[in-house]
Amino acid sequence: MTAGGACPSHETRRQGPNALVRRLARHADLSDAETGLLNRLSTATRLIGPRSDLVREGDDPGGAHVILSGAACRYKLRPMGTRHIVSYLLPGDICDADGATVQRADFSAATLVPSTVAFIPRPLLRELTAMHDGIARGLRAAKLAEEAILRMWLANLGCRSALERTAHLFCELLERLRAVGLAGEAGYDLPMTQIDLSITLGMSTVHMNRTLHELRRQAAADLRGRTLHILDRARLASIAEFDPSYLRPVLAS
């Protein structure tokens, strides 16, 4: 797998219903026509290697990227080269849903692991939202959920300890991955390294590692290799003070 490489039109294997459809249908009813449309979009995909940029800060995103498998993140680069991850993009998530309006990204985005990504160019994105109410509503809801996550992350960094922050992130990922069928009760595959986690949670890698050990010691969660085993979901949630309601915006009418 050549880093940064991309090969065109990759067949969509496993996980029956497409992640994007699943995601948008969560908040808005999609017509059959809309579902079909989204499924067709998802065939024009690229398999992108790990750690390759999708969008670079300051550039024109030109449209939206849809993560269909794998995982990516939005991040901010500081002048001195240090980075900070400001959100995770999981299957079904859309990077630059505002690609229709925004011409300069205020963040970069990159894959974390090899990922299948569909690109929706600006004109098509506009057409989709203008012509299909279900899709427009779904996109809006997805954006609201994302914003709520952003606020939650901010509160997390602002007033929780390393252990609490980590537990909170693991709870959130459990919910989000379950929503697209990528996690069971027992746990899930973490698509990021401890280094990624540490730059997300604002701590050193050394302390990240120690915090993971502490979670294991408290029999809450156990990260072995790529797999996160949820040992005691209630305990994890209680450490994190986790309340999942922010992940599911309630829409009017």
Add this chain to the structure above:
Amino acid sequence: MTAGGACPSHETRRQGPNALVRRLARHADLSDAETGLLNRLSTATRLIGPRSDLVREGDDPGGAHVILSGAACRYKLRPMGTRHIVSYLLPGDICDADGATVQRADFSAATLVPSTVAFIPRPLLRELTAMHDGIARGLRAAKLAEEAILRMWLANLGCRSALERTAHLFCELLERLRAVGLAGEAGYDLPMTQIDLSITLGMSTVHMNRTLHELRRQAAADLRGRTLHILDRARLASIAEFDPSYLRPVLAS
């Protein structure tokens, strides 16, 4: 001024062009009809006392609140009673621009100082965005800017020191207040206490105080009472690694 009190329909004094109009016109051209409409909205305002909630987490916001003078904040409440401020709402800012769609707020919002606030109920908000393209575009742009700020704050908390964070916030406030005519080169009135600042920047009040002293010692900024004196804007920006471009989203077409 009774805390939590509110008296109806307060006359709009000073600062010529209404803050809301000024804010929305920043990214989108407003027709005369639209400007007039917004100005009329801004007459049905309430003067709200300091530290009164506008919206409570979990409640239905029912519409949007527009800050016309004063200042407010969005905040998150933790079970144990500690709070974290996730954004500031300055004159011209809109709280719950998504009031048209969202039925459950994932945050609370409260005034920081006595403020003039207009409320736009959901049906009216819908009508405004549906009928007036300029207003819809302005609102969208305002929301994008807000999101960019949220991401910046997250990166701030995640990877900057107390001094850097504080300098960054002061730079941001300078830009934002200048955009609505509430700050000059020399400085501005800070509408929040050191306690508020500390809750925002994720540090103890004691350390907040010491950080302010350090900024003064470095001849960058000097907070005296409510007034922030910018002593050396370049130095402040360099401490903060401040680049204001995130505050001005570039819109397509």
Add this chain to the structure above:
DNA sequence: CGAAAAGTTGAACTGAATCAATGCCGGTGG
């Protein structure tokens, strides 16, 4: 004027960073 909230200061303490070394594992090339 008096009470409450905000700001200030010093001293002791601690969660997390930093430094540094070492182990592990998967991939690549010889």
Add this chain to the structure above:
DNA sequence: CCACCGGCATTGATTCAGTTCAACTTTTCG
């Protein structure tokens, strides 16, 4: 098939930025 390499994970020792506690002053405001 094995040796080597680079990224990731782990561990111990030390240091430091920021917290906590506690007392005190100043300002605000009813």
